[in-house]
Amino acid sequence: MVLTDIATGWTECVPVRTRESGLVIAAIKWARSLFPFPLQGVDFDNDSAFMNDLVVSWCRSQGLEVTRSRAYRKNDQAWVEQKNGAIVRRLVGYGRFVGADATAALVRLYDAVRLHGNLFQPSFKLREKTRIGARVIKRYHPPAPPVARVLAHPEVAEVDKERLRTMLATADPVMLFAAIRAAQEDLGTRVDRRGVQATPQEPVVIDLQRFTANLKTAWQGGEVRPTHKRPYRRTKPYPKRPSMLEPYEAQIRAWLEAEPTLSAALVLQRLINVDQTRFTNKSLRTVQIAVKAWRKETAVETINGDWIAISPLLQPVTSFGNILR
Numbered sequence: 001m002v003l004t005d006i007a008t009g010w011t012e013c014v015p016v017r018t019r020e021s022g023l024v025i026a027a028i029k030w031a032r033s034l035f036p037f038p039l040q041g042v043d044f045d046n047d048s049a050f051m052n053d054l055v056v057s058w059c060r061s062q063g064l065e066v067t068r069s070r071a072y073r074k075n076d077q078a079w080v081e082q083k084n085g086a087i088v089r090r091l092v093g094y095g096r097f098v099g100a101d102a103t104a105a106l107v108r109l110y111d112a113v114r115l116h117g118n119l120f121q122p123s124f125k126l127r128e129k130t131r132i133g134a135r136v137i138k139r140y141h142p143p144a145p146p147v148a149r150v151l152a153h154p155e156v157a158e159v160d161k162e163r164l165r166t167m168l169a170t171a172d173p174v175m176l177f178a179a180i181r182a183a184q185e186d187l188g189t190r191v192d193r194r195g196v197q198a199t200p201q202e203p204v205v206i207d208l209q210r211f212t213a214n215l216k217t218a219w220q221g222g223e224v225r226p227t228h229k230r231p232y233r234r235t236k237p238y239p240k241r242p243s244m245l246e247p248y249e250a251q252i253r254a255w256l257e258a259e260p261t262l263s264a265a266l267v268l269q270r271l272i273n274v275d276q277t278r279f280t281n282k283s284l285r286t287v288q289i290a291v292k293a294w295r296k297e298t299a300v301e302t303i304n305g306d307w308i309a310i311s312p313l314l315q316p317v318t319s320f321g322n323i324l325r
Contacts, residue, residue, distance in 0.1 A: 001013070001014045001015075001016050001024070001027045001031075002080050002083050002084060002088060003028075003031045003035075003042075003080075004079045004083050005035070005146075006079055007149070008146050008149040008150045008153060009079075009123055009125060009146040009149060010035065010118050010146040010147075010149075010150060011083050011117065011118065011146070012031045012034045012110075012114055013083075013087060013088065013110045013113065013114065014027040014030050014031050014034075014110070015027075015106040015107060015110065017100070017103050021049070021054040021055050022054070024049055024050060025055060025058050028042070028055075028059070034114065036147075036150055036156075036160050036163065036164050036167075037157070039064060040064070040065065041064050041065030041066065041067065042059055042064050042065075042066060042067075043067045043068065043069065043077075044066070044067075044069070045068065045076075045077050045080075046068060046069065046071060050068075051068060087113065087117065091109065091113060091180065091184065091227065092106070092109065092184075092187065092227055093187070093188075093191070093227030095187070095188075095190075095191035095227065096191075097187065097190060097191070101190070102187070102190055105183060105186045105187050106187070108183045108186070109180065109183035109187065111179075112176045112177075112179035112180045112183060113180060115167075115171050115176055116173060116177060116180060117146075118145065118146045118147055119145060119146075119147045119167070119168055119173075120145060120171075120173045121145055122143035122144050122145050123143060123144070123145070123146070124140045124141070124143055125140060125141045125144075125149070126139075126140055126141075127139050147168055151164060151165070174208070174212065175208065184227045187227050188227050191227070243286075243290070244278060244283070244286065245286065245287070245290050248271060248274070248275075249290075251274075252267055252271075252290070252291070252294075253294060255267060255270065256291070256294065256295070256298075264284065264287045264288040264291045264292075265284065267287055268281070268283060268284050268287045271283075271287070
C-alpha cells in the first residue's frame with residue numbers, strides 16, 4: 001500500500017500480505033507512525049479493500065476524514081499512481097512474492113527506500129498550469145526532496161521539524177543505497193526460487209566495501225537490478241497428447257531406413273493401405289512433420305560421428321604393413 005502527501009510529496013510504502021480489512025487497518029496505523037507529521041485525512045480509490053465498513057468506520061473513529069476518488073476518474077489518484085511506477089515497480093519489479101518471508105524482505109526494502117527517497121531524492125512539484133486553446137503550459141517549482149518541503153511548510157510543528165533535522169543529519173545516503181540493493185538482491189533470488197525451492201534463506205548481508213568499489217565502474221556498462229523483469233519461464237511440463245503415428249513409428253522408421261528417399265506422401269499411402277480407418281489424405285501434414293523430425297535425428301547422429309562405427313568402409317586400421325606409399 002502506498003500513501004503520498006500531496007503538499008510535500010512525502011511517500012510511505014507499507015507491504016500488505018493479503019487483501020483483508022484488518023491488515024489494511026494495521027498498515028494505516030504503521031504508516032501514521034512513519035509520517036513526520038500527523039495525518040488529517042485519507043483519500044482512497046474505490047477499491048473494496050479500502051471502501052468497506054470496517055476500514056471507513058475505523059478511520060472516522062481515529063479522527064481521519066475519509067474521501068474517495070470519483071468513479072471512472074483515474075486521474076484523481078495521479079499522485080499515488082505516479083509513485084506506484086517510480087518507486088514500487090521501479091524498485092520491486094513485476095515479480096510475484098508470496099509468504100511471510102517475502103513480506104519481511106519487502107519491509108527491509110521499504111525501510112531503506114523511505115529514507116533514501118524522502119530525504120535525498122529531489123522531485124518536481126507543479127506550481128501552475130495554464131491552458132491556451134489546445135495547448136497546456138506547466139510550470140514547476142525548483143526540484144527539492146520531500147524533507148525540504150516539510151521543513152519549509154508553515155503548518156508543520158517545530159517539534160516534528162526538529163526530529164526531521166536529526167534524522168537528516170544521521171542518515172547516510174550511500175549506506176541506504178547499499179541497503180536497497182541488498183534487499184533487491186534478496187527479492188530477486190526469491191523470484192528465481194519461487195516454485196522450485198521452498199527452504200528459508202538468510203537475508204542478504206550488506207557489504208558496503210564491495211558496493212562502493214562497484215560504483216567506480218557501474219556507470220560505464222549500466223546496472224541490471226536484481227528485481228528487473230524476467231522472461232517468462234514455464235515450470236510445469238507441457239502436456240503431450242498421444243500421436244496417431246505412435247503404433248506405426250517402428251514400421252515407418254524401417255521404411256525410411258530401407259528407402260532414404262521415400263517421400264512423406266508415399267509413407268502416407270502405405271499407412272492408408274495398412275489402416276484405412278485411421279489414416280486419410282488429410283493426415284499428410286502430420287506425416288510430413290514426423291518424417292522431417294525423424295530425418296533430422298538421423299542427420300544429427302551422422303554429424304556426431306556414429307556412422308563411422310557402423311560403416312564397413314571406414315573401420316580403424318590395425319596393421320600398417322600393407323599401406324602403399
